[in-house]
Amino acid sequence: MNGKVEINQLTVSYYGDEVVSDVSCSFDAGNLIGIVGPNGAGKSTMMKAALGLIPKDRGHVEIGGKPIHRVRKEFAYVPQRNNIDWDFPIIVKDVVLLGTYPHLGLFKRPRKKDREWAMECLERVGMEEFCDRQIAELSGGQQQRVFLARTLAQKANYFFLDEPFVGIDVGSEEVIITILKELRDQGKTIFVVHHDLSKVENYFDDLILINKELYGAGPVNKVFQPENMEKCYKMRIGLSPSLGVEV
Template structure:
Protein backbone atom coordinates (compact mmCIF):
# COMPACT_ATOMS: atom_id res chain seq x y z
CA UNK A 1 0.00 0.00 0.00
CA UNK A 2 1.50 3.30 -1.07
CA UNK A 3 1.65 6.38 1.11
CA UNK A 4 3.26 9.80 0.82
CA UNK A 5 6.85 9.94 2.07
CA UNK A 6 8.15 13.29 0.77
CA UNK A 7 6.07 16.31 -0.15
CA UNK A 8 7.83 19.40 -1.51
CA UNK A 9 5.79 22.57 -2.07
CA UNK A 10 7.11 25.68 -3.84
CA UNK A 11 10.68 25.16 -2.62
CA UNK A 12 13.13 27.95 -3.50
CA UNK A 13 16.78 28.27 -2.46
CA UNK A 14 19.30 31.03 -3.14
CA UNK A 15 23.07 31.30 -2.63
CA UNK A 16 24.56 34.82 -2.48
CA UNK A 17 21.48 36.37 -4.11
CA UNK A 18 21.53 33.87 -6.99
CA UNK A 19 18.62 31.46 -7.31
CA UNK A 20 19.66 27.82 -7.02
CA UNK A 21 16.12 26.39 -7.00
CA UNK A 22 12.89 28.11 -7.93
CA UNK A 23 9.38 27.03 -6.89
CA UNK A 24 9.96 23.27 -7.00
CA UNK A 25 7.01 21.04 -6.06
CA UNK A 26 6.49 17.27 -6.17
CA UNK A 27 5.28 14.35 -4.05
CA UNK A 28 6.97 10.94 -3.70
CA UNK A 29 5.46 7.78 -2.25
CA UNK A 30 7.09 4.83 -0.53
CA UNK A 31 8.84 1.99 -2.35
CA UNK A 32 10.18 4.31 -5.05
CA UNK A 33 13.66 4.73 -6.53
CA UNK A 34 13.88 8.34 -7.73
CA UNK A 35 16.64 9.66 -10.00
CA UNK A 36 17.43 13.38 -9.79
CA UNK A 37 18.94 14.46 -13.09
CA UNK A 38 19.89 17.71 -14.81
CA UNK A 39 22.96 19.59 -16.06
CA UNK A 40 25.80 20.82 -13.88
CA UNK A 41 24.63 23.67 -11.68
CA UNK A 42 20.98 22.63 -11.98
CA UNK A 43 20.51 22.44 -8.21
CA UNK A 44 20.44 18.64 -7.81
CA UNK A 45 22.56 18.48 -4.65
CA UNK A 46 20.90 21.63 -3.35
CA UNK A 47 17.50 19.97 -3.72
CA UNK A 48 18.29 17.00 -1.50
CA UNK A 49 20.07 19.21 1.05
CA UNK A 50 17.08 21.55 1.17
CA UNK A 51 14.66 18.65 1.61
CA UNK A 52 16.76 17.42 4.55
CA UNK A 53 16.98 20.93 6.02
CA UNK A 54 20.76 21.11 5.58
CA UNK A 55 20.51 24.39 3.63
CA UNK A 56 17.96 27.13 4.33
CA UNK A 57 15.13 27.73 1.88
CA UNK A 58 13.74 31.08 0.78
CA UNK A 59 10.22 29.80 0.25
CA UNK A 60 8.30 26.57 0.44
CA UNK A 61 7.43 23.74 2.70
CA UNK A 62 8.79 20.20 3.02
CA UNK A 63 7.14 17.39 4.92
CA UNK A 64 8.54 13.89 5.37
CA UNK A 65 6.19 11.14 6.54
CA UNK A 66 3.67 14.01 6.92
CA UNK A 67 5.86 15.69 9.55
CA UNK A 68 8.54 18.41 9.66
CA UNK A 69 12.03 17.08 8.89
CA UNK A 70 13.18 17.83 12.46
CA UNK A 71 10.73 15.24 13.81
CA UNK A 72 11.87 12.36 11.58
CA UNK A 73 15.62 12.84 11.23
CA UNK A 74 16.40 9.35 12.57
CA UNK A 75 14.47 7.86 9.67
CA UNK A 76 16.59 9.65 7.05
CA UNK A 77 20.00 8.45 5.81
CA UNK A 78 22.32 10.59 3.68
CA UNK A 79 25.30 9.55 1.55
CA UNK A 80 27.08 12.77 0.47
CA UNK A 81 29.38 13.10 -2.52
CA UNK A 82 32.57 11.18 -1.94
CA UNK A 83 34.75 14.21 -2.69
CA UNK A 84 33.31 15.98 0.38
CA UNK A 85 34.85 13.36 2.69
CA UNK A 86 38.28 13.93 4.26
CA UNK A 87 40.25 11.00 2.81
CA UNK A 88 43.16 11.57 5.22
CA UNK A 89 41.13 11.36 8.42
CA UNK A 90 42.48 8.28 10.26
CA UNK A 91 39.38 6.15 10.77
CA UNK A 92 38.80 2.45 10.23
CA UNK A 93 36.17 1.13 7.84
CA UNK A 94 34.24 -0.58 10.65
CA UNK A 95 34.17 2.67 12.67
CA UNK A 96 32.76 4.61 9.70
CA UNK A 97 29.89 2.13 9.43
CA UNK A 98 29.35 2.15 13.19
CA UNK A 99 28.65 5.90 12.92
CA UNK A 100 25.38 4.91 11.29
CA UNK A 101 24.24 3.61 14.68
CA UNK A 102 24.78 6.90 16.52
CA UNK A 103 21.27 8.30 15.84
CA UNK A 104 19.93 5.35 17.86
CA UNK A 105 22.17 6.09 20.89
CA UNK A 106 21.84 8.65 23.67
CA UNK A 107 24.73 11.10 23.87
CA UNK A 108 26.28 9.24 26.80
CA UNK A 109 25.92 5.75 25.34
CA UNK A 110 28.59 3.76 23.58
CA UNK A 111 27.81 1.33 20.73
CA UNK A 112 26.70 -2.06 22.02
CA UNK A 113 27.53 -5.55 20.80
CA UNK A 114 24.26 -5.45 18.86
CA UNK A 115 25.28 -2.17 17.17
CA UNK A 116 28.59 -3.75 16.14
CA UNK A 117 26.78 -6.81 14.82
CA UNK A 118 24.48 -4.63 12.69
CA UNK A 119 27.50 -2.74 11.35
CA UNK A 120 29.17 -6.04 10.41
CA UNK A 121 26.04 -7.25 8.64
CA UNK A 122 25.90 -4.02 6.64
CA UNK A 123 29.56 -4.36 5.64
CA UNK A 124 28.82 -7.92 4.53
CA UNK A 125 25.90 -6.66 2.40
CA UNK A 126 28.22 -4.35 0.46
CA UNK A 127 31.01 -6.94 0.20
CA UNK A 128 33.44 -5.03 2.44
CA UNK A 129 33.56 -7.11 5.62
CA UNK A 130 37.06 -8.44 4.85
CA UNK A 131 38.38 -4.84 4.74
CA UNK A 132 36.78 -3.66 7.99
CA UNK A 133 40.16 -3.02 9.70
CA UNK A 134 41.48 -0.89 6.82
CA UNK A 135 41.79 2.88 6.99
CA UNK A 136 39.08 4.50 4.86
CA UNK A 137 41.72 6.50 2.92
CA UNK A 138 43.40 3.27 1.73
CA UNK A 139 40.37 2.13 -0.24
CA UNK A 140 39.50 2.71 -3.88
CA UNK A 141 36.71 5.13 -4.76
CA UNK A 142 34.23 2.32 -5.33
CA UNK A 143 35.14 0.62 -2.05
CA UNK A 144 34.75 3.90 -0.16
CA UNK A 145 31.32 4.46 -1.67
CA UNK A 146 30.25 0.98 -0.59
CA UNK A 147 31.41 1.74 2.97
CA UNK A 148 29.40 4.97 3.05
CA UNK A 149 26.36 3.06 1.82
CA UNK A 150 26.94 0.48 4.58
CA UNK A 151 26.93 3.37 7.10
CA UNK A 152 23.55 4.48 5.73
CA UNK A 153 22.25 0.89 5.92
CA UNK A 154 23.38 0.65 9.55
CA UNK A 155 21.12 3.57 10.37
CA UNK A 156 18.09 1.39 9.48
CA UNK A 157 16.44 4.40 7.82
CA UNK A 158 13.26 4.49 5.75
CA UNK A 159 14.30 7.32 3.43
CA UNK A 160 17.69 7.51 1.69
CA UNK A 161 19.38 10.40 -0.12
CA UNK A 162 22.50 9.58 -2.18
CA UNK A 163 24.46 12.32 -3.93
CA UNK A 164 26.25 11.01 -7.05
CA UNK A 165 26.93 7.51 -5.60
CA UNK A 166 28.11 6.17 -8.97
CA UNK A 167 30.56 8.96 -9.80
CA UNK A 168 34.09 7.72 -10.45
CA UNK A 169 33.61 4.16 -9.21
CA UNK A 170 34.29 0.73 -10.72
CA UNK A 171 31.59 -1.31 -12.43
CA UNK A 172 31.60 -3.97 -9.68
CA UNK A 173 30.85 -1.37 -6.99
CA UNK A 174 28.19 0.21 -9.19
CA UNK A 175 26.39 -3.13 -9.62
CA UNK A 176 26.58 -3.91 -5.89
CA UNK A 177 25.17 -0.48 -5.02
CA UNK A 178 22.29 -0.48 -7.54
CA UNK A 179 21.31 -4.02 -6.52
CA UNK A 180 21.23 -2.93 -2.87
CA UNK A 181 19.14 0.12 -3.71
CA UNK A 182 16.67 -2.13 -5.51
CA UNK A 183 16.55 -4.46 -2.52
CA UNK A 184 15.84 -1.53 -0.21
CA UNK A 185 13.05 -0.39 -2.51
CA UNK A 186 11.49 -3.87 -2.41
CA UNK A 187 11.54 -3.59 1.40
CA UNK A 188 9.37 -0.48 1.14
CA UNK A 189 12.10 2.16 1.38
CA UNK A 190 12.15 5.40 -0.64
CA UNK A 191 15.41 6.45 -2.27
CA UNK A 192 16.56 9.65 -3.99
CA UNK A 193 19.70 9.40 -6.11
CA UNK A 194 21.45 12.39 -7.70
CA UNK A 195 22.74 10.97 -10.98
CA UNK A 196 24.63 12.25 -14.02
CA UNK A 197 24.92 9.29 -16.44
CA UNK A 198 21.81 9.61 -18.61
CA UNK A 199 22.46 6.27 -20.32
CA UNK A 200 21.54 4.41 -17.09
CA UNK A 201 18.47 6.43 -16.11
CA UNK A 202 15.80 4.13 -17.54
CA UNK A 203 17.54 1.03 -16.21
CA UNK A 204 18.02 2.34 -12.67
CA UNK A 205 15.02 4.48 -11.69
CA UNK A 206 11.25 4.28 -11.33
CA UNK A 207 10.63 8.03 -11.26
CA UNK A 208 12.64 11.04 -12.34
CA UNK A 209 13.03 14.57 -11.02
CA UNK A 210 14.34 16.54 -14.01
CA UNK A 211 15.82 19.86 -12.90
CA UNK A 212 17.43 22.97 -14.18
CA UNK A 213 16.90 25.27 -11.20
CA UNK A 214 13.21 24.89 -11.94
CA UNK A 215 11.35 21.60 -12.15
CA UNK A 216 11.32 20.61 -15.83
CA UNK A 217 9.52 17.33 -15.21
CA UNK A 218 8.61 14.84 -12.50
CA UNK A 219 6.98 11.46 -12.77
CA UNK A 220 7.40 7.97 -14.20
CA UNK A 221 10.59 7.54 -16.22
CA UNK A 222 8.55 6.72 -19.34
CA UNK A 223 6.89 10.13 -19.17
CA UNK A 224 9.82 12.32 -18.14
CA UNK A 225 12.77 10.74 -19.95
CA UNK A 226 11.70 12.14 -23.31
CA UNK A 227 13.69 14.07 -25.88
CA UNK A 228 11.75 17.33 -25.58
CA UNK A 229 12.03 17.51 -21.78
CA UNK A 230 15.68 16.38 -21.67
CA UNK A 231 16.58 18.92 -24.35
CA UNK A 232 14.77 21.66 -22.43
CA UNK A 233 16.61 20.82 -19.18
CA UNK A 234 20.01 20.68 -20.87
CA UNK A 235 19.38 23.77 -23.03
CA UNK A 236 19.58 21.62 -26.15
CA UNK A 237 23.13 20.49 -25.37
CA UNK A 238 22.48 16.75 -25.37
CA UNK A 239 23.91 14.43 -28.01
CA UNK A 240 21.43 11.69 -28.84
CA UNK A 241 22.67 8.72 -30.83
CA UNK A 242 19.34 6.99 -31.21
CA UNK A 243 15.96 6.23 -29.77
CA UNK A 244 14.92 2.63 -29.21
CA UNK A 245 11.69 1.57 -27.55
CA UNK A 246 11.25 5.15 -26.31
CA UNK A 247 14.58 4.93 -24.48
CA UNK A 248 16.91 7.82 -25.12
CA UNK A 249 20.47 6.67 -25.69
CA UNK A 250 22.76 9.48 -24.70
CA UNK A 251 26.43 10.01 -25.41
CA UNK A 252 28.52 12.92 -24.27
Protein backbone atom coordinates in the same frame (compact mmCIF):
# COMPACT_ATOMS: atom_id res chain seq x y z
CA MET B 1 5.08 2.73 8.08
CA ASN B 2 5.94 4.83 5.05
CA GLY B 3 4.27 7.86 3.59
CA LYS B 4 4.53 10.21 0.70
CA VAL B 5 7.47 12.53 0.24
CA GLU B 6 6.24 16.00 -0.64
CA ILE B 7 8.35 18.95 -1.69
CA ASN B 8 6.50 22.27 -1.84
CA GLN B 9 7.75 25.42 -3.55
CA LEU B 10 11.35 24.83 -2.55
CA THR B 11 13.52 27.86 -3.38
CA VAL B 12 17.20 28.34 -2.54
CA SER B 13 19.55 31.18 -3.39
CA TYR B 14 23.24 31.97 -3.02
CA TYR B 15 24.05 35.65 -2.56
CA GLY B 16 20.74 36.74 -4.13
CA ASP B 17 20.83 34.38 -7.14
CA GLU B 18 18.18 31.70 -7.16
CA VAL B 19 19.81 28.32 -7.79
CA VAL B 20 16.72 26.24 -7.06
CA SER B 21 13.50 27.94 -8.01
CA ASP B 22 10.04 27.04 -6.83
CA VAL B 23 10.34 23.25 -7.07
CA SER B 24 7.28 21.22 -6.09
CA CYS B 25 6.80 17.50 -6.53
CA SER B 26 5.64 14.48 -4.60
CA PHE B 27 6.42 10.78 -4.63
CA ASP B 28 4.87 7.70 -3.11
CA ALA B 29 6.87 5.54 -0.77
CA GLY B 30 8.63 2.50 -2.19
CA ASN B 31 10.17 4.14 -5.22
CA LEU B 32 13.69 4.64 -6.50
CA ILE B 33 13.85 8.23 -7.67
CA GLY B 34 16.60 9.79 -9.78
CA ILE B 35 17.38 13.50 -9.66
CA VAL B 36 18.99 14.50 -12.97
CA GLY B 37 19.93 17.69 -14.74
CA PRO B 38 22.97 19.39 -16.27
CA ASN B 39 26.06 20.42 -14.26
CA GLY B 40 25.31 23.26 -11.89
CA ALA B 41 21.58 22.67 -12.16
CA GLY B 42 21.14 22.69 -8.40
CA LYS B 43 20.59 18.94 -7.94
CA SER B 44 22.73 18.58 -4.81
CA THR B 45 21.58 21.95 -3.52
CA MET B 46 17.97 20.90 -3.85
CA MET B 47 18.63 17.68 -1.94
CA LYS B 48 20.53 19.43 0.85
CA ALA B 49 17.95 22.19 1.18
CA ALA B 50 15.12 19.66 1.20
CA LEU B 51 16.81 17.91 4.12
CA GLY B 52 17.37 21.18 5.96
CA LEU B 53 21.16 20.94 5.71
CA ILE B 54 21.50 24.36 4.08
CA PRO B 55 19.24 27.39 4.46
CA LYS B 56 16.38 27.83 2.02
CA ASP B 57 14.43 30.95 1.03
CA ARG B 58 11.06 29.31 1.23
CA GLY B 59 9.26 26.05 0.74
CA HIS B 60 8.75 23.05 2.94
CA VAL B 61 9.24 19.34 2.76
CA GLU B 62 7.10 16.70 4.40
CA ILE B 63 7.60 13.00 4.80
CA GLY B 64 4.44 11.08 5.60
CA GLY B 65 2.72 14.37 6.46
CA LYS B 66 5.37 15.37 9.01
CA PRO B 67 7.89 18.19 8.54
CA ILE B 68 11.37 16.91 7.77
CA HIS B 69 12.96 18.01 11.07
CA ARG B 70 10.49 15.83 12.96
CA VAL B 71 11.56 12.67 11.15
CA ARG B 72 15.37 13.08 11.07
CA LYS B 73 15.98 9.53 12.32
CA GLU B 74 13.83 8.13 9.50
CA PHE B 75 16.22 9.19 6.77
CA ALA B 76 19.85 8.63 5.87
CA TYR B 77 22.01 10.90 3.74
CA VAL B 78 25.20 10.06 1.85
CA PRO B 79 27.25 13.15 0.94
CA GLN B 80 29.33 13.54 -2.19
CA ARG B 81 32.72 11.85 -1.97
CA ASN B 82 34.67 15.10 -2.03
CA ASN B 83 32.98 16.25 1.18
CA ILE B 84 34.82 13.59 3.17
CA ASP B 85 38.29 13.90 4.70
CA TRP B 86 39.70 10.55 3.60
CA ASP B 87 42.80 10.99 5.80
CA PHE B 88 40.70 11.08 8.97
CA PRO B 89 41.97 8.53 11.52
CA ILE B 90 39.08 6.11 11.19
CA ILE B 91 38.88 2.53 9.94
CA VAL B 92 36.18 0.97 7.78
CA LYS B 93 34.19 -0.81 10.49
CA ASP B 94 34.10 2.33 12.63
CA VAL B 95 32.70 4.34 9.70
CA VAL B 96 29.85 1.86 9.42
CA LEU B 97 29.37 1.95 13.18
CA LEU B 98 28.63 5.69 12.89
CA GLY B 99 25.39 4.59 11.27
CA THR B 100 24.20 3.28 14.64
CA TYR B 101 24.80 6.65 16.36
CA PRO B 102 21.45 8.30 15.50
CA HIS B 103 19.64 5.62 17.49
CA LEU B 104 21.99 5.69 20.48
CA GLY B 105 21.10 8.10 23.25
CA LEU B 106 23.37 10.84 24.52
CA PHE B 107 26.32 9.41 26.54
CA LYS B 108 25.56 5.89 25.21
CA ARG B 109 28.38 3.99 23.55
CA PRO B 110 27.85 1.47 20.78
CA ARG B 111 27.63 -2.04 22.27
CA LYS B 112 28.41 -5.48 21.00
CA LYS B 113 25.12 -5.85 19.16
CA ASP B 114 25.71 -2.51 17.41
CA ARG B 115 29.16 -3.69 16.29
CA GLU B 116 27.68 -6.95 15.03
CA TRP B 117 24.98 -5.07 13.15
CA ALA B 118 27.64 -2.83 11.56
CA MET B 119 29.56 -5.92 10.41
CA GLU B 120 26.36 -7.37 8.93
CA CYS B 121 25.86 -4.18 6.94
CA LEU B 122 29.47 -4.32 5.79
CA GLU B 123 28.97 -7.91 4.63
CA ARG B 124 25.93 -6.87 2.66
CA VAL B 125 28.06 -4.55 0.50
CA GLY B 126 30.79 -7.19 0.28
CA MET B 127 33.41 -5.17 2.19
CA GLU B 128 33.83 -7.23 5.39
CA GLU B 129 37.40 -8.29 4.60
CA PHE B 130 38.45 -4.61 4.53
CA CYS B 131 36.98 -3.86 7.96
CA ASP B 132 40.30 -2.89 9.59
CA ARG B 133 41.58 -0.70 6.75
CA GLN B 134 41.93 3.04 7.02
CA ILE B 135 39.45 4.55 4.55
CA ALA B 136 42.07 6.21 2.33
CA GLU B 137 43.44 2.73 1.55
CA LEU B 138 40.29 1.85 -0.43
CA SER B 139 39.36 2.51 -4.04
CA GLY B 140 36.61 5.02 -4.83
CA GLY B 141 34.06 2.27 -5.38
CA GLN B 142 34.99 0.54 -2.15
CA GLN B 143 34.70 3.81 -0.26
CA GLN B 144 31.24 4.37 -1.67
CA ARG B 145 30.20 0.85 -0.65
CA VAL B 146 31.40 1.51 2.90
CA PHE B 147 29.28 4.64 3.02
CA LEU B 148 26.30 2.69 1.71
CA ALA B 149 26.89 0.17 4.52
CA ARG B 150 26.84 3.04 7.01
CA THR B 151 23.54 4.16 5.52
CA LEU B 152 22.13 0.63 5.88
CA ALA B 153 23.25 0.64 9.52
CA GLN B 154 21.04 3.68 10.09
CA LYS B 155 17.93 1.52 9.55
CA ALA B 156 16.30 4.39 7.71
CA ASN B 157 13.13 4.37 5.64
CA TYR B 158 14.19 7.19 3.33
CA PHE B 159 17.57 7.37 1.63
CA PHE B 160 19.19 10.37 -0.01
CA LEU B 161 22.38 9.74 -1.98
CA ASP B 162 24.35 12.54 -3.61
CA GLU B 163 26.19 11.32 -6.75
CA PRO B 164 26.98 7.84 -5.39
CA PHE B 165 28.19 6.55 -8.78
CA VAL B 166 30.81 9.20 -9.56
CA GLY B 167 34.32 7.87 -10.08
CA ILE B 168 33.66 4.27 -9.09
CA ASP B 169 34.28 0.93 -10.78
CA VAL B 170 31.60 -1.05 -12.61
CA GLY B 171 31.54 -3.82 -9.98
CA SER B 172 30.87 -1.42 -7.13
CA GLU B 173 28.20 0.37 -9.13
CA GLU B 174 26.53 -3.00 -9.70
CA VAL B 175 26.63 -3.85 -5.98
CA ILE B 176 25.23 -0.46 -5.01
CA ILE B 177 22.33 -0.37 -7.49
CA THR B 178 21.36 -3.94 -6.58
CA ILE B 179 21.14 -3.01 -2.91
CA LEU B 180 19.19 0.16 -3.68
CA LYS B 181 16.69 -1.89 -5.69
CA GLU B 182 16.39 -4.40 -2.84
CA LEU B 183 15.67 -1.56 -0.44
CA ARG B 184 13.05 -0.23 -2.82
CA ASP B 185 11.44 -3.67 -2.95
CA GLN B 186 11.28 -3.64 0.86
CA GLY B 187 9.20 -0.48 0.65
CA LYS B 188 11.96 2.08 1.26
CA THR B 189 12.10 5.33 -0.65
CA ILE B 190 15.39 6.32 -2.25
CA PHE B 191 16.47 9.56 -3.90
CA VAL B 192 19.67 9.56 -5.95
CA VAL B 193 21.38 12.60 -7.46
CA HIS B 194 22.73 11.28 -10.73
CA HIS B 195 24.16 12.63 -13.96
CA ASP B 196 24.75 9.64 -16.24
CA LEU B 197 21.68 9.68 -18.48
CA SER B 198 22.48 6.31 -20.09
CA LYS B 199 21.51 4.45 -16.89
CA VAL B 200 18.38 6.39 -16.06
CA GLU B 201 15.87 3.92 -17.48
CA ASN B 202 17.60 0.92 -15.95
CA TYR B 203 18.01 2.39 -12.52
CA PHE B 204 15.02 4.49 -11.60
CA ASP B 205 11.25 4.21 -11.26
CA ASP B 206 10.68 7.95 -11.04
CA LEU B 207 12.63 10.94 -12.15
CA ILE B 208 13.06 14.56 -11.11
CA LEU B 209 14.35 16.63 -14.00
CA ILE B 210 15.79 19.89 -12.78
CA ASN B 211 17.78 22.83 -14.11
CA LYS B 212 17.16 25.51 -11.47
CA GLU B 213 13.46 25.05 -12.18
CA LEU B 214 11.62 21.79 -12.34
CA TYR B 215 11.35 20.38 -15.90
CA GLY B 216 9.47 17.25 -15.00
CA ALA B 217 8.70 14.92 -12.12
CA GLY B 218 7.05 11.53 -12.22
CA PRO B 219 7.46 8.07 -13.71
CA VAL B 220 10.62 7.66 -15.81
CA ASN B 221 8.74 6.71 -18.98
CA LYS B 222 6.75 9.97 -18.84
CA VAL B 223 9.54 12.34 -17.82
CA PHE B 224 12.46 10.87 -19.72
CA GLN B 225 11.28 12.11 -23.13
CA PRO B 226 13.38 13.97 -25.71
CA GLU B 227 11.32 17.16 -25.56
CA ASN B 228 11.64 17.42 -21.76
CA MET B 229 15.35 16.61 -21.84
CA GLU B 230 16.10 19.16 -24.55
CA LYS B 231 14.27 21.89 -22.67
CA CYS B 232 16.07 21.04 -19.47
CA TYR B 233 19.56 20.66 -20.95
CA LYS B 234 18.97 23.48 -23.43
CA MET B 235 20.55 21.42 -26.20
CA ARG B 236 19.76 18.56 -28.52
CA ILE B 237 20.01 15.18 -26.92
CA GLY B 238 19.65 11.94 -28.81
CA LEU B 239 17.90 9.45 -26.60
CA SER B 240 18.00 5.90 -27.78
CA PRO B 241 17.39 3.21 -25.20
CA SER B 242 19.69 0.66 -26.84
CA LEU B 243 22.69 2.88 -27.50
CA GLY B 244 22.53 5.04 -24.43
CA VAL B 245 22.63 8.78 -24.65
CA GLU B 246 24.55 11.20 -26.77
CA VAL B 247 24.85 14.75 -25.53
